[in-house]
Amino acid sequence: MTDEEPDVPVYCSECGTTTRIPLSELADSVEQHNQQMHDGEAVAQVDPDVAEQLQDIVAKDLDLL
Numbered sequence: 166m167t168d169e170e171p172d173v174p175v176y177c178s179e180c181g182t183t184t185r186i187p188l189s190e191l192a193d194s195v196e197q198h199n200q201q202m203h204d205g206e207a208v209a210q211v212d213p214d215v216a217e218q219l220q221d222i223v224a225k226d227l228d229l230l
């Protein structure tokens with residue numbers, strides 16, 4: 166087991182970009198992008214497929230299962 170954080174791909178449909186962001190910075194980075202680029206609209210989001218996997222990872226990490 167490692168302490169390395171997973172990078173999470175965040176897709177922005179308006180910018181047409183996918184950015185990989187470390188899990189610990191995810192919420193801040195997404196919010197910042199949306200604030201700066203999209204007037205606070207939640208345009209940039211974690212890829213839904215990945216979000217599902219991520220929940221598994223995070224749940225295991227936090228020992229919730």
Ligand SMILES: [Zn+2]
Pocket residue numbers: 177178179180181198202203208209
């Ligand atoms: Zn954007």
